Amino acid sequence: MRRILILLGVLLAAHVALSLAHPGGAVAKPGADGVNVGIVFDLGGRGDKSFNDGAYDGAERAERELGAHVRFVEPGEGSDREAGLRLLAAEGMNLVIGVGFIFTDDLTQLAGEYPNVAFAGVDYAVAVDPAGNAIQPPKNLAALKFREEQGSFLVGALAALVGNSRKVGFIGGMDSPLIHKFEAGYAAGVKAVCPDCQVIAQYAGVTPEAFRNPGRGKELALSQYQQGVNVIYHASGSTGLGVFEAARTMNKLAIGVDADQYNEAPGYVLTSMVKRVDNAVFDVIARVKEHRFTGGIYEFGLAEDGVGYVYDEHNKAMIPDSVRARIEQLKAEIIAGRIKVPSAR
């Protein structure tokens, strides 16, 4: 008995002593100057090399260039999403950002409760009234939407120009309107440069599991390559890792999505359709800092540098200069509004 009490005493003493320690590097409380930003990540959290990391990069840049103070919250389970947003809003942040469409309901509700805090939702799902018109979000809530179809259009044109085949491939994750947007833009891009090309589009499944099924991705990709496809564009989360694997096996090309996926299969990734979540997050922080934030729907397309394709020292050799010029010309025409890219099939 005494031994347990002694153990407890020792633990308590150690705790009291350690609690008094105050290392020099401890983070100071955010000051009143500058803009205070809170970001709640999606459940995937930091380190997903895509969406959440994009938001993190944008916030970090805002810290460096705009002097913003940024706080991050990584929720653990469903109710933590609202709790995280509320925590940050209650602390008097100037701007609270939720990363991912899953925050839509929570953001809408909190924007009503905290009218003096600016909110932003990455991929916020804008509701539609029965007549088909978008319902505007609350006036202190910015819906950050991406024109994925525009970026997909450019990589579609690139696939057709580089592919050297009448057939080009597309592999989607979950068969859903969001991914149809990628397919529609891609197919339009292919047709723009090669009217008699055929787009073979397949989906890995009908559940969110379809975004996490590399085995299925590889299977679909192998069958497409065997049908004579030379380039496949995937919009399928980690299912796409199987697509890259198939490209490596068959010595063909694949196109990445969301982030630059060159490193997944160096030499076999033609380019990636990048979604610049970092730019969108940085932009909204800058608006708050400069007091020109207003709610509403913000669309990030080619013109805003919200979507794009990768062209750097890694894949330069795979893209001839004439092709590059053609893609840039298409890009300019989309920005100028001379080409309308469809967002549904």
Place this chain on the structure above:
Amino acid sequence: MRRTAFAESVLPPIVALGIILVAGDLLILAYGEAPGAVWRTLAEGTWGNAYGIGQVLYKATTLTCTGLAVAIGLRAGLFNIGAESQLAAGGFGAALVGMALPASTPWIFAVAGCVAAAAIAGAGAGAVPGVLRAKFGAHEVIVTIMMNFIVLALLNYIVAARLHVPETLHTPTIQAGALPRLSSAFAAFHGSAANWSLLIVLAIVAGAWWYLFRTRAGFELRAVGLQPGAAEYGGVDLPRTLVRALTVSGALAGLGGINFVLGYKGYYEDGFAGGAGFLGIAVALVGRNHPVGVLVAALFFATLSQGGLAINAMVPKQMVEVLQGVVILAVAASVPEVRRTVRQAAGRRIGKTDPTPPGNAGAATTPGSVG
């Protein structure tokens, strides 16, 4: 004897608490933050205001159910790792009934119907491994793990393919059976997810205690857990008891689903369980498989979870996850150690008047029967 039993069940968690405080201090220091400030933020964000308390109560409500589910299984000598999917199934069952009932259903019937549906759905998911164990000897650990995949994938499919509201991962809102939030009676809880399902869960805790220690079925269940062969020899129907234990266990986990579905969001959302089923294993372990212990342990883990959010700006979320692991290790390690020393002390006391050898002093207090 009662004192010894009490010391044996209460001391290990206290020792574990001391260990996690020191382990937490070291982790926080290693990360370059001041432990005092971090602990203070954690306390303020949880028990420091009504909103924090509400959040802790909300999280503890679900954890109590999954903890009880695992505890009942362990009392029967069965390790139910399927609480995660049983919880999801329960939530889904409650949502289905809530959507199917007309909005005009009298409140009390609607709630009763939804709660019953949650229990039945969870019980169904628990009965399968129970039957497989009793009839074919299939190990419940394997079967419950596999059931997690099957049930979660099935629910995922149903919601994604048939039932979801466009652009979301959740079902439509229930029309009947919703439970009001605590904030509807106490304005201070405004914004927190805590709701009146916590009263239902308190009643479930009392019911679980009654079932375990005051009914014949509960006695048989504990007897099977302590020594199946002896219990069978004494006339207990072994297969029936095993099936019943896992079915009750599943029902308890399923009941946890009402907290989110009826009390918080009003719909079933894919993935709402968020690991609460697995955390139930830790809750049962720290709660020493006793309903009251489970309740206290659930409050503790809920505090850690909500506190983790509050200190998330200072230290990474993973720190709280490490601390959860440390608690489990500390409790597991300190239980036998505490038992030994407590019994030695008791043996010495008794030895002054009665020459019972120290080793036998605690024999009447068999492990797990602390009540």
